[in-house]
Amino acid sequence: MPGYFREIAVRMFAKEMKDSDLIYREEEEQYAPQYVLTPTGAKANRILISGVLTEVENIGSGTEYYRARISDPTGTFTVYAGQYQAEAARFLAEAETPAFVTVIGKVTAFKTDDGNTILSIRPEYIQNADEKDRDLWVAETAEKTHERIIAAETETNENIKNALEHYSPEFSEYRKMIIQALEAISSN
Amino acid sequence: MKDMNETELADSQESIHFKNTGASDLFDRAATIQKLLSENGAEISVEEIEAKLKEMTEIFKVPAAEAQRSVTNAFLKKYGISKTKVFAGKGSAVTKKIAEINAMAGMPDAWVNFTGKVIQIWDSTHESIAQAGLVGDETGIIKFTIWSSTEINPLELNKTYDFKNVVVKSWNDKASITLNKAATIAPAAEEIVTVKAGETILSDSKDRTNELRTVAELQQGGIWTDLKANIVQLFEKTHESIAFAGVLGDETGTMRFTVWKTSEIENIEAGKSYLLKNAITKEWNGNIAVEINRAGKVEEIDEEIVAKASVFELCGCAVDIQAGSGLIRRCPECNKVMTKGMCTEHGKVKGKYDLRIKAVFDDGSEAHETIINCELTQKLLNIELADAVMMATETLDPECINDIIKKEFIGKYYVVRGAKTDRYIIVENVERAEPIDANRISQLKDCLMEELDRKNDAEKIENGEIRNDEIRVGENRDIEKDIEEMEELKSSDFEEFEKILNSIEAEDEGIEEDEEIEIEEIKVI
Numbered sequence: 001m002p003g004y005f006r007e008i009a010v011r012m013f014a015k016e017m018k019d020s021d022l023i024y025r026e027e028e029e030q031y032a033p034q035y036v037l038t039p040t041g042a043k044a045n046r047i048l049i050s051g052v053l054t055e056v057e058n059i060g061s062g063t064e065y066y067r068a069r070i071s072d073p074t075g076t077f078t079v080y081a082g083q084y085q086a087e088a089a090r091f092l093a094e095a096e097t098p099a100f101v102t103v104i105g106k107v108t109a110f111k112t113d114d115g116n117t118i119l120s121i122r123p124e125y126i127q128n129a130d131e132k133d134r135d136l137w138v139a140e141t142a143e144k145t146h147e148r149i150i151a152a153e154t155e156t157n158e159n160i161k162n163a164l165e166h167y168s169p170e171f172s173e174y175r176k177m178i179i180q181a182l183e184a185i186s187s188n
Numbered sequence: 189m190k191d192m193n194e195t196e197l198a199d200s201q202e203s204i205h206f207k208n209t210g211a212s213d214l215f216d217r218a219a220t221i222q223k224l225l226s227e228n229g230a231e232i233s234v235e236e237i238e239a240k241l242k243e244m245t246e247i248f249k250v251p252a253a254e255a256q257r258s259v260t261n262a263f264l265k266k267y268g269i270s271k272t273k274v275f276a277g278k279g280s281a282v283t284k285k286i287a288e289i290n291a292m293a294g295m296p297d298a299w300v301n302f303t304g305k306v307i308q309i310w311d312s313t314h315e316s317i318a319q320a321g322l323v324g325d326e327t328g329i330i331k332f333t334i335w336s337s338t339e340i341n342p343l344e345l346n347k348t349y350d351f352k353n354v355v356v357k358s359w360n361d362k363a364s365i366t367l368n369k370a371a372t373i374a375p376a377a378e379e380i381v382t383v384k385a386g387e388t389i390l391s392d393s394k395d396r397t398n399e400l401r402t403v404a405e406l407q408q409g410g411i412w413t414d415l416k417a418n419i420v421q422l423f424e425k426t427h428e429s430i431a432f433a434g435v436l437g438d439e440t441g442t443m444r445f446t447v448w449k450t451s452e453i454e455n456i457e458a459g460k461s462y463l464l465k466n467a468i469t470k471e472w473n474g475n476i477a478v479e480i481n482r483a484g485k486v487e488e489i490d491e492e493i494v495a496k497a498s499v500f501e502l503c504g505c506a507v508d509i510q511a512g513s514g515l516i517r518r519c520p521e522c523n524k525v526m527t528k529g530m531c532t533e534h535g536k537v538k539g540k541y542d543l544r545i546k547a548v549f550d551d552g553s554e555a556h557e558t559i560i561n562c563e564l565t566q567k568l569l570n571i572e573l574a575d576a577v578m579m580a581t582e583t584l585d586p587e588c589i590n591d592i593i594k595k596e597f598i599g600k601y602y603v604v605r606g607a608k609t610d611r612y613i614i615v616e617n618v619e620r621a622e623p624i625d626a627n628r629i630s631q632l633k634d635c636l637m638e639e640l641d642r643k644n645d646a647e648k649i650e651n652g653e654i655r656n657d658e659i660r661v662g663e664n665r666d667i668e669k670d671i672e673e674m675e676e677l678k679s680s681d682f683e684e685f686e687k688i689l690n691s692i693e694a695e696d697e698g699i700e701e702d703e704e705i706e707i708e709e710i711k712v713i
C-alpha cells in the first residue's frame with residue numbers, strides 16, 4: 001500500500017523513558033513526526049504501555065486538563081490529556097485508582113526552564129486492562145528491550161550509533177531493570 | 189521537593205501492593221539461609237531472615253536471588269563466620285558411581301566426581317546452557333547440564349570423561365548433574381563400553397523410515413513422520429537455537445513447524461515445497477506442530493504442494509479500531525461499502541447493513557491491519573446485526589457500535605489468524621492471548637543473569653581482581669568464586685530451571701521419560 005505507514009507502538013519501560021532526552025524530527029518541517037531515541041536505541045513516536053494507574057489530577061485552570069501517573073515495575077509514566085484527547089480525559093475524570101490500564105499514545109517532550117527534557121505521553125487510547133494483559137506487556141517489553149540491548153552491543157546502525165554517542169548507556173543497568181520487571185510478574 | 193518525595197513514597201507503596209511477591213518463595217529462601225546459619229552455630233529465626241529478604245525485594249526491589257545472596261553474606265559477616273569455612277565442606281567431592289548419584293535424589297546439593305560416557309546431547313533452547321544431555325556408566329544414566337559460563341569444551345557423543353567437582357542437584361526426587369565453573373572434565377583413561385539402559389536409546393535416526401502422512405493425519409504429538417508441504421510463512425524472529433520456524437501446509441490443512449539448528453538445515457524458503465523426513469509432531473496448548481531436529485532432513489521437491497489456505501498468524505495488542513468499523517452499509521448492486529449514503533459507482537442507493545471490525549494489532553515489530561467479518565464480529569461482541577441496527581436507530585448514532593468495539597478490544601492481547609492480502613489480514617480466527625508463560629519469563633531472566641555474570645567476570649579479569657585461569661583450574665580455584673557460583677545456582681528458581689530442561693528434553697529424539705524407564709526395567713528383569 002503506497003503512501004501508507006503506521007508508526008509501531010514501541011515497548012519500553014518507565015525507567016528507560018525517564019532516562020531518554022534525545023528528541024528529533026527526521027525532517028525540518030513543523031509537522032514532521034517527532035521521535036525520541038532511547039538509550040537502548042529504540043526510536044519511538046508511538047508507544048504502548050500497560051501498568052497501574054496510581055494518581056489522577058485535574059491540573060487545568062478553567063478547562064479540564066488531566067495528569068495521570070502510571071506505574072510499571074521500573075518506574076512511572078506521566079500521561080497528560082486535555083480537550084484534544086476528549087475520550088482519554090473523560091476516562092481519567094471518572095477513573096478510580098489504583099487500576100490496571102493500558103495506554104496507546106504519542107511521546108511528547110517538554111523542556112524545563114533549567115534545560116531538562118521531560119517526556120510524557122499524549123494518549124490516543126486509555127482503557128482499563130486486566131492483570132493478564134499487564135503481564136503480557138511486561139514480558140513483551142522485557143523481550144523487546146533485551147533484543148535492543150543485544151543489537152546495540154553487536155550491531156551498528158544510525159540509531160544505535162546516535163544512542164551510544166548521546167547516552168553512553170550502562171547496559172548492565174538496563175539488564176537489571178528487565179530482571180526487576182520480570183520478577184514483579186513472575187512472583188505471583 | 190517535599191511533594192516529590194511523598195509521591196515517590198506513595199508510588200513505592202502502590203507497587204508493593206501490586207507486586208504480589210510470592211511469600212512462599214521468600215520463605216523458602218529464608219529457610220535455606222536459616223539452615224546454613226544454624227549449621228554454623230548462629231541461631232536466627234526464619235521470620236527475621238524473611239523480613240530482611242522482604243525489605244530487600246519489596247522496598248529496594250532487589251531480585252530475590254540477589255537478596256538471598258546479600259542477606260546470607262550479611263549474616264555471615266555479622267556473626268564472624270568465614271565464608272570459606274562455611275562452603276569448604278561442600279567443595280570436597282567424593283567419587284561415586286552413577287547409580288549412587290541417582291540414589292542421592294531428595295538430598296541437599298552435594299559435590300561428586302564420577303566417570304561417565306555421554307550417551308545423548310540435547311538441543312539447547314537457551315544460550316545460558318552450553319550443553320545438556322545424558323551420561324551413563326555400567327550402573328545407570330543421569331541428566332547433565334553445562335552452563336555457558338563454564339568455558340568447558342563441548343562434550344562429544346559416545347566419549348567417556350572424568351567429571352570432577354560437579355554438583356548433584358535434586359528435583360522431584362530425581363537427581364541430575366550440574367557443571368559450574370568449579371567443574372573440570374577430562375577424557376577418561378578407560379572407555380566405558382556398556383552403559384546400563386543407555387545403548388538402546390542412542391542411535392541417531394536420520395535413516396529411519398516413516399510413513400508419509402498429510403497435515404490432517406497429524407492430529408497428535410509424538411508421531412514420527414514424513415510430510416510433503418509448502419512453506420506458507422516464515423517467522424522473522426525466532427530463538428537462537430532455531431534455524432527456521434513458521435507455518436507450512438498441504439491440501440489438507442496448515443500447521444506450525446520448527447526446524448532446530450541441530451538439524452544443520454541451512455535453506456528453507458517461503459512459498460517453496462519440501463519433503464520433510466523424520467519430522468516429529470509436538471503438542472503445544474492443544475495445537476499440533478511439526479519439528480525437525482538432529483534426526484530430520486528437509487529436501488526441496490519439484491512437485492508443487494498447494495496449502496489449503498494462506499494462513500498468517502500473529503500475537504499482538506489491539507492498538508486501534510479504524511474508520512469504517514462497526515455498522516456499515518453496502519451497495520446492493522456491487523457490495524462496495526457506501527460513504528454518506530452513496531456508492532462510488534452506483535450513486536445514491538438503499539444500502540444493506542453489515543457489521544465488521546477493522547482492527548490494528550501491533551506486535552511491537554509491525555502494526556498489522558485486519559478485517560473481521562460480520563459473523564466473527566457478531567460472535568466477538570455478542571451482538572446480532574439486527575440488534576446493532578436497532579441500537580444505531582435508537583441512539584441516532586451509527587458510531588455507538590464503534591465505542592463498544594473499542595471498549596472491547598483496545599489494549600488487549602489477541603492471537604489472530606487469517607489470510608494475508610496486500611494490506612489487510614482477512615481474519616479467520618481471533619482469540620484472547622493465553623496468559624503469560626512462566627517458562628518464557630524464567631528463560632529470559634536466566635539469560636539476563638548469565639549476561640550480567642559474564643560481564644562481571646570480564647570486568648574482574650580486566651581489573652586484575654581474579655586471574656582468568658583461577659576460574660577453571662580445579663586446585664587453585666578461588667573458593668569464594670565457587671561459593672558465589674553455587675549460590676547463584678541454588679537461588680535460580682529450581683522449578684523454572686527444571687522446566688527449561690524439560691523443554692530441552694522435549695526436543696530430544698522423541699524419547700520420553702517413561703520410555704527410558706521402560707528400557708531400564710526390562711534390563712533389570
Ligand SMILES: [Zn+2]
Pocket residue numbers: 519520521522523524531532533534535
Ligand atoms: Zn455500487
